[in-house]
Amino acid sequence: MKAAIVGSTGYGGVELIRLIQNHPYLEPEVLISSSQPGEPLARAYPHLIHLSCSFEQLDMERLCTADLIFFATPPGVSGAWAPALVEQGKVVIDLSGDFRLDSPDTYQEWYKRPAAPAKWLEQAVYGLSEWFHDQIQTASLIANPGCYPTAALLALAPLLKEGIIPPSSIIIDAKSGVTGAGRGVKQAMLYCEVNENLRPYKLDGHQHIPEIERFASLIAQENITVSFVPHLVPMNRGILVTIYADNMNNYTRADVREIYRQTYEAAPFVRIHENGWPETKFVQGSNYCDIGYHVDERTGRIMVLAAIDNLMKGAAGQAVQNANIRMGWPEETGLGFSPLFP
Ligand SMILES: NC(=O)C1=CN([C@@H]2O[C@H](COP(=O)(O)OP(=O)(O)OC[C@H]3O[C@@H](n4cnc5c(N)ncnc54)[C@H](OP(=O)(O)O)[C@@H]3O)[C@@H](O)[C@H]2O)C=CC1
Numbered sequence: 001m002k003a004a005i006v007g008s009t010g011y012g013g014v015e016l017i018r019l020i021q022n023h024p025y026l027e028p029e030v031l032i033s034s035s036q037p038g039e040p041l042a043r044a045y046p047h048l049i050h051l052s053c054s055f056e057q058l059d060m061e062r063l064c065t066a067d068l069i070f071f072a073t074p075p076g077v078s079g080a081w082a083p084a085l086v087e088q089g090k091v092v093i094d095l096s097g098d099f100r101l102d103s104p105d106t107y108q109e110w111y112k113r114p115a116a117p118a119k120w121l122e123q124a125v126y127g128l129s130e131w132f133h134d135q136i137q138t139a140s141l142i143a144n145p146g147c148y149p150t151a152a153l154l155a156l157a158p159l160l161k162e163g164i165i166p167p168s169s170i171i172i173d174a175k176s177g178v179t180g181a182g183r184g185v186k187q188a189m190l191y192c193e194v195n196e197n198l199r200p201y202k203l204d205g206h207q208h209i210p211e212i213e214r215f216a217s218l219i220a221q222e223n224i225t226v227s228f229v230p231h232l233v234p235m236n237r238g239i240l241v242t243i244y245a246d247n248m249n250n251y252t253r254a255d256v257r258e259i260y261r262q263t264y265e266a267a268p269f270v271r272i273h274e275n276g277w278p279e280t281k282f283v284q285g286s287n288y289c290d291i292g293y294h295v296d297e298r299t300g301r302i303m304v305l306a307a308i309d310n311l312m313k314g315a316a317g318q319a320v321q322n323a324n325i326r327m328g329w330p331e332e333t334g335l336g337f338s339p340l341f342p
C-alpha cells in the first residue's frame with residue numbers, strides 16, 4: 001500500500017519514514033513538505049542518504065494517489081485537510097491533536113484555535129491501540145494520541161476500569177525529552193537553555209489535560225480530573241510518567257499485579273515490570289510502553305510508572321501500529337525493533 005506523510009521534515013514525520021521504509025506492506029510514496037518542496041530527503045536528513053526520494057508540495061490530487069495518509073503536522077493542518085481525504089475514501093492517521101477532543105469548544109479552549117467541524121470530531125476514533133482496537137479496525141479517521149496521554153492512559157486505565165482509584169485523587173508527574181517539542185527552531189529549546197536543566201512547564205493549561213480526562217472518564221465510566229505537571233528533561237527521546245493515586249479499599253500488590261497481567265497479557269507492546277521500575281532507556285527506539293507500580297501500604301497510595309519513546313509509542317510507532325490494526329495486518333508488523341541500549 002502507498003503511504004503519504006504530510007510534515008515529513010519533522011521529527012514525527014522522519015520517524016514515520018524510517019518505519020514505513022522497513023514495513024513489508026507499506027511504501028513511503030508521497031513525502032510532503034510545505035517549506036522544502038523539490039528538495040531531496042537527504043538534505044533535511046543526511047542519515048537517510050540511501051533513500052532517493054524528494055519532498056513534494058502539499059497537493060490534494062497527489063495525496064489522493066496514496067491509500068493511507070499520515071499527518072505529522074502542527075495543530076490546524078489535518079483539521080483542514082483530513083475531512084476531504086476521508087470523503088475520497090482514504091484512511092487518515094493524524095498525529096496531531098486536531099481530532100482527539102469531541103467538543104469544538106474544548107478544543108478552542110485548550111489549543112487556542114478553531115476546531116475542525118464537530119461532525120469530524122465525533123467521527124474520529126481515538127488511536128490508543130490497546131484500548132480502542134475494535135473501533136480502529138474500521139476507522140477512516142484515526143486520532144493518534146498525544147505522547148503524554150499514551151503513557152498516562154496505558155498506566156492508569158487498568159486501575160480506573162477496575163475502580164481501584166478514586167476519580168479525583170490522580171496526580172501525573174511527567175517528563176519528556178526535547179524531541180517532544182518538534183524540530184522547529186525555538187529559543188527555549190536551544191542547547192544552552194535545555195542542557196543541565198529540568199524545566200516544569202504549562203502547569204496552568206497543557207493541551208493534554210482534556211485528552212487524558214476525556215479518555216480516562218470514558219474508561220472509568222465516571223468523571224475523572226487529573227493534576228498534570230509536565231517537565232522538559234535534557235535528553236533527546238523518552239517520556240516517563242509517575243502517577244500517584246489513593247488506594248481505595250487497600251488493594252494489595254498481588255491484586256494490582258493481577259489487574260495489569262490480565263489487562264495486557266495479549267498486548268504485544270506493553271511490558272509489565274514485576275521487579276524494579278521502567279526507565280526511558282528500556283524503550284528507546286522501540287514501540288514498547290513499559291509499566292511498573294508500587295503499592296505503598298505506609299501512605300495508602302498506589303504509584304504507577306510508564307516509560308515510552310515519545311517518537312515511537314508516543315507518535316509514529318503507535319501510528320503504524322494503528323495502520324496495522326486498520327489494515328488487518330499483525331499488530332507488530334514493521335515494528336519489531338528491540339530497544340536501543342545503552
Ligand atoms: N514530537 C513528538 O514527540 C510528538 C508529536 N506529536 C504531534 O505530532 C505533530 C508533529 O510533531 P513533530 O513532528 O514533533 O513536529 P515538527 O515541528 O518536528 O514537524 C512538523 C512538520 O509539519 C510541517 N508543517 C508545518 N506547518 C505546516 C503547514 N501549515 N502545512 C503543512 N505542513 C506544515 C513542517 O514541515 P514543512 O514546514 O517542511 O512542511 C514540519 O516538518 C504535532 O502535532 C505534534 O504535536 C504527537 C506526539 C508526539
Ligand SMILES: CC(=O)N[C@@H](CCC(=O)OP(=O)(O)O)C(=O)O
Nearest residue numbers: 095096097146147176177180181
Ligand atoms: C516536550 C514538549 O514540548 N512536548 C510537547 C508534546 C507535544 C505533543 O505530543 O503534542 P500534541 O498533543 O500537541 O500533538 C508539549 O508538551 O506540548
